[in-house]
Amino acid sequence: MANIGSYESKLNDFSWQIAEKELDYKPGDIINIGEYCTDRICRMGKKDKLALIWKEHSGDIKKYTFDQMRVHANTIAHYLSGLGLQNGDRICLFMDKIPELYFGFLGILKMGGVAQPLFSAFGPESLITRLEDAGTAAIITQKKHLSKVRKIVNDLPSLKNIIVVDYDGKKPLKDGETAFFMEKEEPIENYDIFPAKAETPSVLHYTSGTTGKPKGAQHVHYSLISQYISAKYVLDLNDDDIYWCTADPGWVTGTSYGIIGAWANGVTQCVLDAGFKAQSWYDFIEEHKVTVWYSAPTAIRALMKEGDEIVKEHDLSSLRHLCSVGEPLNAEAVIWSEKVFGLPFHDTFWQTETGSIVISNYPGMKVKPGSMGKPFPGITATIVDLKTHEPIETGVVGLIAIKPGWPAMFRTYWKNEKVYKSKFINGWYICGDRASIDEDGYYWFVGRDDDVINTGGHLVGPFEIESALLEHEAVAESGVIGKPDPVNMEVVKAFITLKAGFEPSDMINLEIMNFIRKKLSPLAMPQEIEFVDSLPKTRSGKIMRRVLKARETGEDIGDISTLENDL
Amino acid sequence: MSDIKNAILDYIKNEYLEEEDEDDIDFDTPLISGGIVDSFSMVSLKVFLEVTYKIQLPDSKATPEAFDSVNNIYELLNEFNVQ
Numbered sequence: 023m024a025n026i027g028s029y030e031s032k033l034n035d036f037s038w039q040i041a042e043k044e045l046d047y048k049p050g051d052i053i054n055i056g057e058y059c060t061d062r063i064c065r066m067g068k069k070d071k072l073a074l075i076w077k078e079h080s081g082d083i084k085k086y087t088f089d090q091m092r093v094h095a096n097t098i099a100h101y102l103s104g105l106g107l108q109n110g111d112r113i114c115l116f117m118d119k120i121p122e123l124y125f126g127f128l129g130i131l132k133m134g135g136v137a138q139p140l141f142s143a144f145g146p147e148s149l150i151t152r153l154e155d156a157g158t159a160a161i162i163t164q165k166k167h168l169s170k171v172r173k174i175v176n177d178l179p180s181l182k183n184i185i186v187v188d189y190d191g192k193k194p195l196k197d198g199e200t201a202f203f204m205e206k207e208e209p210i211e212n213y214d215i216f217p218a219k220a221e222t223p224s225v226l227h228y229t230s231g232t233t234g235k236p237k238g239a240q241h242v243h244y245s246l247i248s249q250y251i252s253a254k255y256v257l258d259l260n261d262d263d264i265y266w267c268t269a270d271p272g273w274v275t276g277t278s279y280g281i282i283g284a285w286a287n288g289v290t291q292c293v294l295d296a297g298f299k300a301q302s303w304y305d306f307i308e309e310h311k312v313t314v315w316y317s318a319p320t321a322i323r324a325l326m327k328e329g330d331e332i333v334k335e336h337d338l339s340s341l342r343h344l345c346s347v348g349e350p351l352n353a354e355a356v357i358w359s360e361k362v363f364g365l366p367f368h369d370t371f372w373q374t375e376t377g378s379i380v381i382s383n384y385p386g387m388k389v390k391p392g393s394m395g396k397p398f399p400g401i402t403a404t405i406v407d408l409k410t411h412e413p414i415e416t417g418v419v420g421l422i423a424i425k426p427g428w429p430a431m432f433r434t435y436w437k438n439e440k441v442y443k444s445k446f447i448n449g450w451y452i453c454g455d456r457a458s459i460d461e462d463g464y465y466w467f468v469g470r471d472d473d474v475i476n477t478g479g480h481l482v483g484p485f486e487i488e489s490a491l492l493e494h495e496a497v498a499e500s501g502v503i504g505k506p507d508p509v510n511m512e513v514v515k516a517f518i519t520l521k522a523g524f525e526p527s528d529m530i531n532l533e534i535m536n537f538i539r540k541k542l543s544p545l546a547m548p549q550e551i552e553f554v555d556s557l558p559k560t561r562s563g564k565i566m567r568r569v570l571k572a573r574e575t576g577e578d579i580g581d582i583s584t585l586e587n588d589l
Numbered sequence: 590m591s592d593i594k595n596a597i598l599d600y601i602k603n604e605y606l607e608e609e610d611e612d613d614i615d616f617d618t619p620l621i622s623g624g625i626v627d628s629f630s631m632v633s634l635k636v637f638l639e640v641t642y643k644i645q646l647p648d649s650k651a652t653p654e655a656f657d658s659v660n661n662i663y664e665l666l667n668e669f670n671v672q
Contacts, residue, residue: 079623118624143627169608299622299653324628478629528640535633536604544629 024385026255029396036399038429041251045286053243054218056099056131058250059285060092061215072290075264075310076121079296084121088288091125094204096213098122098129101202102160105183109134109216111159112226115271116149116167118142119295122187122204123271126162127281131224131243134216138226138238141272142167147490147541150174151235152228153181156436162202164188172196220244226436227274229374230474230483238436239374245278245430246286248378252398253283256370257314258343258385265291266307267316273480274374275347278430279316283378300328304336311340318348320478322355322367323509333362343385345370348479349511350467353392369394371422371465373453374481375445377430381422381465394457394465401428404450405459408471411447419458419468423450473567475504477512480545484567487538487546491516494537496524501557501565505550505574516548517557517570526553593642593666597659600637605630616659631656638662644669 069089160183189201269275351369368383383395397403402425456468484502491500504512539547558569
């Protein structure tokens with residue numbers, strides 16, 4: 023029997039108080055996520071249970087019990103406090119998926135800091151945008167990423183501490199840089215955690231929009247309530263599970279379910295710190311007897327491309343429950359997973375802003391391949407009209423809307439309350455995704471309602487890329503869109519006009535790709551560049567991305583009455 | 590042979606490794622599974638090979654396996670008569 027029991031009956035008897043009660047939390051109590059994921063689990067008699075099995079690409083494996091994790095998180099918290107960092111300070115985690123990233127996250131929360139995880143593949147431009155906005159006080163990183171931090175630190179007056187977790191002494195550290203060795207520091211057995219309350223800020227995750235700079239979605243410690251219970255009901259985590267969440271904690275899935283949801287449930291989880299390779303992934307599942315696997319459609323489709331034979335060469339019989347997140351999971355992928363694993367991937371839908379799963383397929387509930395599933399118990403969702411934002415009838419495409427008030431809902435955009443408020447209309451949080459509901463109550467994704475590009479499950483803002491492109495010496499103007507892609511759902515495509523004196527060539531094409539990859543991130547790098555003589559613009563001079571997209575996909579261009587020039 | 594391999598290795602060092610990354614890489618270092626070149630960046634590596642050696646690599650050949658080391662890439666180039 024799945025943890026959720028029957029989805030239909032759970033709808034009737036669910037309240038968030040179920041989670042509060044299971045976590046021994048009462049309104050007004052201290053609720054520190056760092057404590058809940060470590061000390062509390064140890065007090066429950068699981069201190070010698072494995073919390074983390076970590077493997078890197080070289081094949082090295084490290085294992086940590088919940089008690090070791092507790093002490094490491096304490097040690098990091100103590101170290102950060104010793105540097106003078108205080109509760110409320112934004113502390114960035116800028117690392118690959120190494121143990122220090124996971125324990126550092128918990129340590130920051132334990133000392134009352136606000137954890138600001140950033141994807142380690144970000145380039146200096148992506149980094150400075152997010153650190154400057156957040157007024158980040160410290161960054162924890164590895165020496166391999168130090169050069170990116172050094173390039174920008176002089177422009178970040180708030181950034182006082184750069185902590186290097188693997189400093190080898192070969193080159194001198196600079197002012198403001200300190201070395202910290204998690205395994206060699208004097209372990210701190212007992213640490214007085216910061217007495218966080220429900221609304222105390224916990225995590226700041228940056229997310230991209232259509233316009234402007236990325237925005238910091240601010241979460242609070244009370245998010246634990248819905249992250250804990252959704253991990254239990256949707257991921258169906260049990261005490262004896264070996265759980266693998268493939269997401270990087272630089273993104274929200276990697277923290278909500280790659281750290282908080284799993285460990286608050288006292289579950290052992292595996293991390294593979296290596297690039298994607300089907301052989302390595304299947305080896306990893308077989309070697310560690312993974313039972314619950316939470317991955318992404320891009321990865322699933324990449325595995326599909328590798329074929330069925332490689333699956334048959336592995337004993338994957340330990341798998342019992344599969345889930346997917348990041349972008350809509352196509353029906354073919356669900357059908358394929360049933361064929362090769364004997365299990366369907368269960369699509370889950372949520373966002374950086376929602377903090378936890380809000381619409382999903384559940385164990386025990388019939389999976390309609392290609393559907394997003396149904397609202398999580400305790401979540402009131404609907405589809406609203408594209409213009410009036412009023413709920414609309416079954417079968418009609420509109421915007422996914424959620425009634426505010428679930429525990430993990432973001433509390434604001436950092437220093438951007440105006441945009442935060444604009445997300446709430448007629449008493450609904452408007453997700454920005456188009457979908458419809460069928461007669462059985464299943465949600466079906468249609469597409470984004472804006473220009474944000476979903477590539478490999480990550481949102482990329484076209485404005486950020488266009489701005490960066492303009493910094494290349496050859497680029498006069500650019501328009502960036504998401505081009506449909508069979509593996510990544512969308513990839514970045516840039517339409518570029520060149521300045522006088524530059525001619526389109528393969529070399530300029532490569533140069534521009536690498537320029538963006540290094541400046542922003544590999545995700546933002548245009549996978550395709552088309553050099554054009556002019557770009558479609560409104561009479562006020564704004565580049566019409568929708569015209570570019572329609573031309574790319576062969577769809578109807580729609581109303582172009584505001585178009586300044588011909589295509 | 591070694592000229593081509595060295596050219597690819599130099600390109601990877603210059604383009605995909607950070608300045609402070611002192612990990613030495615050689616012809617056998619895992620590039621994709623080792624996290625040095627991610628799946629998105631593979632596209633720019635593919636374009637580099639196409640531009641430099643004046644070939645067209647079909648997507649079916651540009652797999653993570655084929656790009657996982659300089660030696661693997663060299664073998665792939667051999668298929669397109671780049672030697």
